Amino acid sequence: MHIMKRFALAASAAIVVLTMGAIAMDTAQAADKLKLTIASEGAYPPFNTLSPDGKLEGFDIDIAKALCDQMKADCTFVTQDWDGAIPALQAGKFDAFIAVMSITPEREKQIDFTNKYMSTPPAVVAPKDTDIKGVTKEDLAGKTIGVQGATTFSNFSEKTYPDSSIKSYPTAEEYQLDLANGRLDAAVDDRVVIDNWLKTADGACCKIVGMPKADPAIFGPGMGIAIKKGRPELVKKFNDAIAAIRANGTYKKINDKYFDFDVYGD
Amino acid sequence: MTTVTSSDEAVLRPPALPHRWTRARVAGYFLVGLWLAFFIGLAIYLYGAWNIGLIETYGPKYWSGLKTTLTLVAISFLLGMIISIPVAIAGLSKNRFARRLSGGYVYFFRGTPLLAQVFLIYYGLGSFRPQLQDLGLWGFFRDAWSCAILAFTLNTAAYQAVILRGAIKSVSTGQWEAASALGLSKRVTFWKIILPQALIVALRPYGNELILLLKGSAIVAIITIYDLMGETRRAYAQTFDFQTYLWAAVIYFVIVELIRNLWDWIERRLTRHLIR
Known part of the structure; x- marks a missing residue:
């Protein structure tokens, strides 16, 4: 009897904790300004790599910066290990992951992708x-x-x-x-x-x-920018921005800085 | 004789302590609740995510990964135990050079992360291929498995040497003196009198070291060995199902729990003569 009582107490404490956790998660997901945190791997030159002072740089980063300018977004960049990129994205550690990630059916079950921004063999x-x-x-x-x-x-x-x-x-x-x-x-x-x-x-x-x-x-249709599921407005913004920088020559300028052919593919 | 037994009934017990809701008690219930919530959540998640296809595909791979992990840990723990004995004896020696050598070894391997040691031995020495080939050692260092065994053995030997050294020192000098008074040689005293007593003291720290080594072995996947963690990462990369990691955690948890119980049993057995 005594043990049952203790167990019931502990169980009610458990329910309180679970509820508190759920409330905390709800409030964290609110608010959506155009302040973006973008992650990349930083170990895949020339697409993304770390400069001697530890900053992300490379083709991916330049493209991401151009997209941010196009979307008039305030972007900060963080590095993220490749292995943990998808769970970290799902956990909302950052808004987008850009690191030559191929758009594959298995990944699309977990996260959303923008249209391809490049495609290499x-x-x-x-x-x-x-x-x-x-x-x-x-x-x-x-x-x-x-x-x-x-x-x-x-x-x-x-x-x-x-x-x-x-x-x-x-x-x-x-x-x-x-x-x-x-x-x-x-x-x-x-x-x-x-x-x-x-x-x-x-x-x-x-x-x-x-x-x-x-x-x-x-390999899928090419490489896209990964975004957490359930944010179609953000995916659309990125897609529009990709189309815009392709059209206005910004993409070509960045492309020519790194490559002597068009990495966008056909 | 009769007076002793009859007074038994009349003994007055102290009154039961009042059952108060102290702050510590509330905090205790809260914390237990937290753990309970965690385990209930885990059980519900694993029940909901139960996928027989996944288990059929990756179960055998996890099994082979688990065998790799256990083999690696067992071999390096035993080799480390053998190496730790001379290191510990050198650490206790009167010879200053031997003491410094042993101290330096322990200092280096306890002071740097296991990850860095594995990385240095595999990739670092790997870049000295021509020299290693000249010495005829490339065959050994080419293989990821032997590099892993080497790194883990050297690491655990350093920790085990410290455990052993402390345990040997914990046996009182009176034991040495008594043995000497009985005319026993130093060697016999060490192996037959000091070491058996020291090992009882060392048993718990050895268990901790084994558990730490087991969990530390999860990093071996960085040098391409598919241990339990390596298989888990591969399974995750192919399914993107988070339960792959949860299953790995559960398996590690169960092994640690088994080791803990085994150690309890060994301790009970070794200390039978000390129970009064």
Whole structure:
């Protein structure tokens, strides 16, 4: 009897706590000014990287700044690990995540995407003295392939190269280290990111061996800006802004600063 | 004899303490309520999110990840235990050089994060490939698994050496003196008299260290080993279902709970002679 009473007391305390939590969450979700916090990864040059003083910079950041100007929004930028980006977005830690995220059906179940703001193909990179001839399943059978974990490239590699051993790394920088020091036979990543790395001193070890056919079921229509579900007005603002900077030449100016071709794709 | 037993009934008990709603009591109920709410919430969430397809797909992967985690922790804990004995003895030695060497080792591995040690051994040494190849060590360092075992062993050996050193010091010098008076050699005294008593003192800290190592092992996925956490991240990346992380938390929780109970049992068994 006594124990029952204690249990009932504890249970009512539990209900009070749960209710308080629910109220706190409701108030936190109110208010929507055009003050945006935009997150990016900061480890994927030339799209997003950290400057020596720790600020985000790169193509993604320049595009985001242009979009903010277009939307007349006051934007602040924060860095966010790739792995935790979707849960952090869902938890409302920031308003948008821009880091070459492919618009895939699985991700669209969790978060919303703007229209694509770019679209680049995958490529396979290997040491210069490699014996890998092509990029088919047979060419890479028995090889060790490095990918960044939780990316379309890791899903693509696991599906396309079942006879290879796939190793997954937290960011692109680590598989690049392992490719350079010979732990990996090859790696799969964004063509532009690989090109950018091959131009650096560390990338001198390696070359692109080929471009596998991008499976649209995995890669989707291109890369978009990720936004928490249930904010269609924000998605629309971003879409309008993307269309506007494409039309008024701002996109081309930023594009030409980084690339000698149009990363928007066709 | 009869007087003793008869007085038993007549003993006056102190009056029961009044049952007051003190601040501490209210706070206690509130906190218990908080925990209860947490566990009820977790149970409701897992019940609502129950998805047999997910379990069928990722269950075997979690199992293989769990085996990787347990193997890694078991091997490095045991190897660390072996290495910790000479380190602890060196730390207690009269020789200043041995003491400094042991102190420096412990200082370094306790003073830096395990994450940094794993990273340095795998990626850091990995960039010295030509030198390692000359020494014939590249075969060892090329492999992520052996790098992980090395890093974890060196780390846990430092902690275990400190535990052991403290435990050996906790055995009173009277034991050494008594053994010496009986004509026992130092070696026999250490292994047969001091160490068994020290290990009773060290048992609890060893349990803590094992639990910390188990939970610390979750970082090993950064060097491409698919342990329980690595499999969890992979499952999450493919499903974006948050319950993947919850299941991992539940599994870690259960293992820690098992270790804790095992340790309770070992302690009861080892200290039978001390119970009066």
